[in-house]
Amino acid sequence: xxxxxxxxxxxxxxxxxxxxxxxxxxxxxxxxxxxxxxxxxxxxxxxxxxxxxxxxxxxxxxxxxxxxxxxxxxxxxxxxxxxxxxxxxxxxxxxxxxxxxxxxxxxxxxxxxxxxxxxxxxxxxxxxxxxxxxxxxxxxxxxxxxxxxxxxxxxxxxxxxxxxxxxxxxxxxxxxxxxxxxxxxxxxxxxxxxxxxxxxxxxxxxxxxxxxxxxxxxxxxxxxxxxxxxxxxxxxxxxxxxxxxxxxxxxxxxxxxxxxxxxxxxxxxxxxxxxxxxxxxxxxxxxxxxxxxxxxxxxxxxxxxxxxxxxxxxxxxxxxxxxxxxxxxxxxxxxxxxxxxxxxxxxxxxxxxxxxxxxxxxxxxxxxxxxxxxxxxxxxxxxxxxxxxxxxxxxxxxxxxxxxxxxxxxxxxxxxxxxxxxxxxxxxxxxxxxxxxxxxxxxxxxxxxxxxxxxxxxxxxxxxxxxxxxxxxxxxxxxxxxxxxxxxxxxxxxxxxxxxxxxxxxxxxxxxxxxxxxxxxxxxxxxxxxxxxxxxxxxxx
Amino acid sequence: xxxxxxxxxxxxxxxxxxxxxxxxxxxxxxxxxxxxxxxxxxxxxxxxxxxxxxxxxxxxxxxxxxxxxxxxxxxxxxxxxxxxxxxxxxxxxxxxxxxxxxxxxxxxxxxxxxxxxxxxxxxxxxxxxxxxxxxxxxxxxxxxxxxxxxxxxxxxxxxxxxxxxxxxxxxxxxxxxxxxxxxxxxxxxxxxxxxxxxxxxxxxxxxxxxxxxxxxxxxxxxxxxxxxxxxxxxxxxxxxxxxxxxxxxxxxxxxxxxxxxxxxxxxxxxxxxxxxxxxxxxxxxxxxxxxxxxx
Numbered sequence: 001x002x003x004x005x006x007x008x009x010x011x012x013x014x015x016x017x018x019x020x021x022x023x024x025x026x027x028x029x030x031x032x033x034x035x036x037x038x039x040x041x042x043x044x045x046x047x048x049x050x051x052x053x054x055x056x057x058x059x060x061x062x063x064x065x066x067x068x069x070x071x072x073x074x075x076x077x078x079x080x081x082x083x084x085x086x087x088x089x090x091x092x093x094x095x096x097x098x099x100x101x102x103x104x105x106x107x108x109x110x111x112x113x114x115x116x117x118x119x120x121x122x123x124x125x126x127x128x129x130x131x132x133x134x135x136x137x138x139x140x141x142x143x144x145x146x147x148x149x150x151x152x153x154x155x156x157x158x159x160x161x162x163x164x165x166x167x168x169x170x171x172x173x174x175x176x177x178x179x180x181x182x183x184x185x186x187x188x189x190x191x192x193x194x195x196x197x198x199x200x201x202x203x204x205x206x207x208x209x210x211x212x213x214x215x216x217x218x219x220x221x222x223x224x225x226x227x228x229x230x231x232x233x234x235x236x237x238x239x240x241x242x243x244x245x246x247x248x249x250x251x252x253x254x255x256x257x258x259x260x261x262x263x264x265x266x267x268x269x270x271x272x273x274x275x276x277x278x279x280x281x282x283x284x285x286x287x288x289x290x291x292x293x294x295x296x297x298x299x300x301x302x303x304x305x306x307x308x309x310x311x312x313x314x315x316x317x318x319x320x321x322x323x324x325x326x327x328x329x330x331x332x333x334x335x336x337x338x339x340x341x342x343x344x345x346x347x348x349x350x351x352x353x354x355x356x357x358x359x360x361x362x363x364x365x366x367x368x369x370x371x372x373x374x375x376x377x378x379x380x381x382x383x384x385x386x387x388x389x390x391x392x393x394x395x396x397x398x399x400x401x402x403x404x405x406x407x408x409x410x411x412x413x414x415x416x417x418x419x420x421x422x423x424x425x426x427x428x429x430x431x432x433x434x435x436x437x438x439x440x441x442x443x444x445x446x447x448x449x450x451x452x453x454x455x456x457x458x459x460x461x462x463x464x465x466x467x468x469x470x471x472x473x474x475x476x477x478x479x480x481x482x483x484x485x486x487x488x489x490x491x492x493x494x495x496x497x498x499x500x501x502x503x504x505x506x507x508x509x510x511x512x513x514x515x516x517x518x519x520x521x522x523x524x525x526x527x528x529x530x531x532x533x534x535x536x537x538x539x540x541x
Numbered sequence: 542x543x544x545x546x547x548x549x550x551x552x553x554x555x556x557x558x559x560x561x562x563x564x565x566x567x568x569x570x571x572x573x574x575x576x577x578x579x580x581x582x583x584x585x586x587x588x589x590x591x592x593x594x595x596x597x598x599x600x601x602x603x604x605x606x607x608x609x610x611x612x613x614x615x616x617x618x619x620x621x622x623x624x625x626x627x628x629x630x631x632x633x634x635x636x637x638x639x640x641x642x643x644x645x646x647x648x649x650x651x652x653x654x655x656x657x658x659x660x661x662x663x664x665x666x667x668x669x670x671x672x673x674x675x676x677x678x679x680x681x682x683x684x685x686x687x688x689x690x691x692x693x694x695x696x697x698x699x700x701x702x703x704x705x706x707x708x709x710x711x712x713x714x715x716x717x718x719x720x721x722x723x724x725x726x727x728x729x730x731x732x733x734x735x736x737x738x739x740x741x742x743x744x745x746x747x748x749x750x751x752x753x754x755x756x757x758x759x760x761x762x763x764x765x766x767x768x769x770x771x772x773x774x775x776x777x778x779x780x781x782x783x784x785x786x787x788x789x790x791x792x793x794x795x796x797x798x799x800x801x802x803x804x805x806x807x808x809x810x811x812x813x814x815x816x817x818x819x820x821x822x823x824x825x826x827x828x829x830x831x832x833x834x835x836x
Binding site: 047141215216251263265266426 | 623795
């Protein structure tokens with residue numbers, strides 16, 4: 001009868017599993033942490049869990065957070081944007097001059113900086129980088145970068161001096177040299193075709209870490225570069241990074257990331273969902289919600305749609321959307337309710353909360369005026385057409401599906417049907433550019449410069465509303481070419497007002513990037529748009 | 542004859558996959574390059590498409606025959622390279638899971654056949670196993686054995702440690718049909734006239750079970766075991782995704798999301814080949830187990 005025992009055991013084990021799983025909530029022992037008063041120590045490995053695998057690592061495509069999380073460690077930028085003050089400070093460029101109408105920029109480079117392949121980071125390398133970021137390269141299939149506007153050409157003045165010329169004023173360029181996508185790569189890398197620049201192993205930067213090992217779509221190990229000695233001068237920490245190794249492990253499951261953190265298997269995780277924040281805090285870990293300082297998470301209405309071409313309908317949707325309810329129901333205090341198109345930390349922000357008051361009666365009145373009357377099933381109709389709009393669940397936005405479902409309920413009270421479609425990549429790629437099928441876009445974009453609003457709305461950039469509005473394009477271009485900061489900010493204010501007035505935007509909340517960090521991880525820092533910087537991180541274990 | 546059938550199955554699988562992938566809306570190039578940050582115009586995307594154009598069905602078939610699977614549109618790497626990376630991982634996972642599943646099945650079926658007291662409970666186990674979704678089971682095992690009890694790490698850990706929970710996750714649902722069929726055939730064989738004859742000669746029940754009944758109950762079980770290979774492949778998609786293993790299953794999941802046609806075609810052909818081979822093997826083993834079939 002020897003064979004019965006293992007079978008009985010397996011049944012018993014199942015029972016145990018069932019029992020254990022039913023008693024949740026046990027607090028993991030928060031790994032014995034001390035306050036941050038110790039002196040930084042060198043060495044150690046940081047395990048960082050990423051939500052999605054990086055895609056193409058061509059620098060201008062670095063905005064995708066999994067890409068930025070890697071590229072921010074292996075590349076340096078010409079300038080450093082202080083995330084506290086948003087001021088542009090020296091980094092690889094020690095100083096710079098800009099002419100009065102912002103059409104000529106001269107950068108003086110730091111001495112002795114090398115890429116990890118040993119080649120020098122000199123004026124020629126910088127010029128080669130920005131020639132591609134500014135104009136793209138047809139032959140190599142490299143598209144230009146959205147953070148460089150009006151670029152004409154570069155000029156290598158001498159080995160340490162590079163000059164850029166613009167055919168129209170380009171006041172956003174200085175900040176553009178500090179963004180994640182403006183990371184500098186070796187001349188060899190920038191001369192590769194798109195497909196090859198997409199692959200991490202070909203991206204040679206001058207940053208504090210270099211690639212040690214990559215298992216595609218699973219793990220990326222970055223090791224500290226021992227001879228790194230060119231951190232931004234304002235950084236307290238200089239010299240090589242504290243950590244020896246960073247293991248970036250792709251862990252798509254939300255509860256596995258959070259569980260691995262609280263059980264001590266990982267030190268640092270990206271993308272903690274709002275409903276998991278309490279679990280992380282309860283276990284004695286830190287939740288870091290970093291602002292993204294750009295265009296808010298919101299619903300963007302497309303005037304090219306046959307129903308939404310009527311401004312009254314767009315305004316009705318805006319008035320009939322209760323952003324406060326969305327935030328209170330689904331999110332936490334780390335997701336502040338939006339008060340304008342831009343985040344309150346964005347440059348040129350104006351407070352438009354008075355224009356964004358939830359007003360159900362007002363919304364219904366506007367729809368009545370626009371000639372949409374309620375049909376038998378409660379949905380409004382006009383000339384036999386139902387008031388029905390389509391939207392895709394936005395994969396990168398937190399709890400997009402739940403957000404849209406809640407908004408659909410709110411719009412249901414107005415007699416509007418919101419058809420929420422899952423983000424099946426193929427259908428989405430075809431239909432997202434069709435205002436008739438996809439009347440509404442759920443999106444946001446982060447960048448700490450006035451130009452962020454142009455990135456989102458200009459018909460030649462992301463163009464989330466599939467703009468048919470010439471005036472909007474003109475306003476965005478004017479903003480982009482204003483050299484004076486005060487006048488530029490005023491123009492950005494005017495654009496925000498215009499977007500709200502025209503009912504193109506229904507801002508919901510200021511989207512943060514939310515990280516979970518173990519208490520012994522010290523020196524946690526972020527660039528201006530919330531990508532982690534591991535340079536000053538050390539382990540107080 | 543058998544080989545001809547096998548080739549026909551492979552060709553049919555390839556062609557069906559090819560037609561279905563063509564019929565889906567959008568394509569991998571559009572998915573990859575519509576990234577708004579890149580700001581490509583439709584015209585530029587058309588140029589890129591021309592560059593990637595695989596050259597139609599015949600071209601693709603001929604490529605496959607030569608062993609040239611083309612390039613993944615999503616990552617730009619040769620498909621063969623991606624398969625070569627993923628295949629050993631999946632092979633380890635699937636083989637270990639299959640062995641464990643068979644062990645579990647044999648334990649359950651034999652124990653049920655032995656013990657009349659626990660029989661009812663034991664025969665309910667396969668139904669339980671098969672109704673457990675692999676996705677849920679994987680998460681549950683991680684939560685309990687890794688996060689609460691700290692027995693096995695899911696992040697880092699040695700290769701063996703990284704295999705334990707995924708193997709269990711994959712084995713449980715696969716063991717169910719094997720156990721069910723084995724238990725039923727054991728029962729059936731026990732009712733055959735030769736059993737009382739052997740018993741009358743003084744053989745104990747366990748002697749009969751091991752020496753006579755088990756052998757006769759094996760062929761149907763083997764057929765089912767061969768068929769579960771299909772489930773192993775399907776199960777590895779879910780298991781590898783939950784555990785973040787980069788095998789063929791995860792590759793498939795990503796390729797489906799990106800509609801990466803060259804990768805998907807290669808995966809389909811690979812899966813079909815394995816399936817065909819395993820079933821061919823089962824057919825070849827039959828006559829060895831049951832000499833009557835050889836005649």
